[in-house]
Amino acid sequence: MKCTVLTNPVEAIYLVTLLLGVVVLVLIAIYYGLRSKRVRYTTTYLSGEPESVVSSISPSIASLYWGFMRRFAKTLYRHLVESVHTGSLHDWYRFLSSWLALLLVTSIIALALHALMR
Amino acid sequence: MDIVETLYALFSVLIFPGLLFLIALAFFTDYFVRKISARYQRRMGPSYVGPFGILQPLYDFIKLIRVKEVVVPRYGMFRVAEVCLLLGIGFIASSIVFLPLSPFSVVSEFDVLIFFYLSSVMPILMLVLASLSMPGPYTNLGVSRLLSILTIAEPAYFASIVVPVYLASRHSQPFMSITGAYRGVHTLYRDPLTIVVLILVVIAFIVSVQVKAMYPPFNIPEAEQEIIAGFLTEFSGPTLALARLLHYLDLNIALLAGVYVIFGGPAPFNHFSLGGAIMLIVKYVVLLFLVVTVKNVMGRYRVDQALVSIFKYSLILAVLAALISTFTT
Numbered sequence: 347m348k349c350t351v352l353t354n355p356v357e358a359i360y361l362v363t364l365l366l367g368v369v370v371l372v373l374i375a376i377y378y379g380l381r382s383k384r385v386r387y388t389t390t391y392l393s394g395e396p397e398s399v400v401s402s403i404s405p406s407i408a409s410l411y412w413g414f415m416r417r418f419a420k421t422l423y424r425h426l427v428e429s430v431h432t433g434s435l436h437d438w439y440r441f442l443s444s445w446l447a448l449l450l451v452t453s454i455i456a457l458a459l460h461a462l463m464r
Numbered sequence: 465m466d467i468v469e470t471l472y473a474l475f476s477v478l479i480f481p482g483l484l485f486l487i488a489l490a491f492f493t494d495y496f497v498r499k500i501s502a503r504y505q506r507r508m509g510p511s512y513v514g515p516f517g518i519l520q521p522l523y524d525f526i527k528l529i530r531v532k533e534v535v536v537p538r539y540g541m542f543r544v545a546e547v548c549l550l551l552g553i554g555f556i557a558s559s560i561v562f563l564p565l566s567p568f569s570v571v572s573e574f575d576v577l578i579f580f581y582l583s584s585v586m587p588i589l590m591l592v593l594a595s596l597s598m599p600g601p602y603t604n605l606g607v608s609r610l611l612s613i614l615t616i617a618e619p620a621y622f623a624s625i626v627v628p629v630y631l632a633s634r635h636s637q638p639f640m641s642i643t644g645a646y647r648g649v650h651t652l653y654r655d656p657l658t659i660v661v662l663i664l665v666v667i668a669f670i671v672s673v674q675v676k677a678m679y680p681p682f683n684i685p686e687a688e689q690e691i692i693a694g695f696l697t698e699f700s701g702p703t704l705a706l707a708r709l710l711h712y713l714d715l716n717i718a719l720l721a722g723v724y725v726i727f728g729g730p731a732p733f734n735h736f737s738l739g740g741a742i743m744l745i746v747k748y749v750v751l752l753f754l755v756v757t758v759k760n761v762m763g764r765y766r767v768d769q770a771l772v773s774i775f776k777y778s779l780i781l782a783v784l785a786a787l788i789s790t791f792t793t
Binding site: 350366370382387 | 468472531533534550551559602692698
């Protein structure tokens with residue numbers, strides 16, 4: 347036997363959030379009833395080295411961002427630098443206006459299609 | 465909701481196919497992955513606990529939860545980690561009401577989007593937050609690698625789930641609903657245009673699930689020999705048990721979603737029939753076997769190689785499938 351609730355997306359979210367609350371409460375009750383009560387505090391694991399081998403325990407947000415940009419988005423970054431950071435205001439304007447023109451043309455096409463479909 | 469519906473809802477999210485069933489399925493998945501991997505490597509794998517060693521994952525879980533102490537690094541916030549991991553498990557268990565397997569089924573327009581948010585976005589976010597609650601250099605490296613590869617893999621997984629649902633529900637009500645769509649998915653394999661879309665979707669799905677499971681060649685976030693255990697390094701005892709459970713639940717729900725929305729669930733049989741049940745199990749095990757096979761025959765990529773591979777073999781195919789699907793009537 348199956349019980350189906352046909353509803354709208356907002357009510358579906360409310361319903362599932364309610365069920366999520368029940369599941370998490372049950373999980374917390376079971377977990378804290380079962381788990382070992384012994385807790386031991388240690389130093390951070392650094393392969394046996396002292397903490398002084400790292401300057402900071404967590405990398406900064408800026409380091410993560412630039413690490414990502416330099417290692418994984420190198421081509422994109424180089425392209426942007428070569429197109430925009432040339433020292434000429436004309437290059438910057440050309441780059442920006444080309445993308446704005448593309449957005450403008452796309453919007454006109456979308457509006458025209460919308461008007462035709464109506 | 466009346467009392468009967470409430471009882472159905474509680475049974476569905478807590479017993480079947482919710483929390484209890486999903487945890488049992490996670491233990492089976494753990495056993496299957498370890499056993500098949502062992503056979504690929506000419507080892508026995510789990511053999512001693514229960515028949516054919518099938519209870520080994522349960523035994524390991526109980527050992528980690530009950531016997532092992534909680535080891536907390538100096539800067540760790542282990543209660544935050546525990547709550548995040550429990551929330552992640554809760555998100556997956558509550559998302560099950562959108563799958564047709566559930567006796568209590570919630571159906572609405574665009575419910576596939578709610579399902580994706582609950583079963584894919586939130587569990588990974590909770591895992592990341594739990595890892596960052598127990599900070600350390602290896603953990604941070606693992607988390608940044610995890611976020612890098614998921615930035616490309618999650619959109620691919622999303623598209624590979626949404627495209628078949630769109631195709632199967634585009635002429636019916638409720639639109640973009642998993643329960644409404646899964647019955648029509650098998651008919652898409654008969655249309656020459658939609659079968660091309662589905663082939664692209666299947667490839668994109670398998671690659672993105674491999675990334676979500678963090679199995680080779682995409683096991684970069686927990687790369688042993690390089691960064692100890694990556695995002696798992698500072699977990700131990702009960703928190704490690706929860707993190708491993710959440711990881712397998714994430715794999716379970718991704719495979720179950722694939723079984724329903726890409727392969728039509730119990731099709732060509734009815735849902736609540738012996739043939740349907742067998743077909744569901746067969747499809748799940750075949751998909752899992754495929755994932756484990758890829759895990760065992762490939763070596764680990766570097767991060768940049770992995771990003772390019774996920775982009776080429778998952779994201780582009782998924783976007784292409786989405787574009788082609790817009791031309792179908």
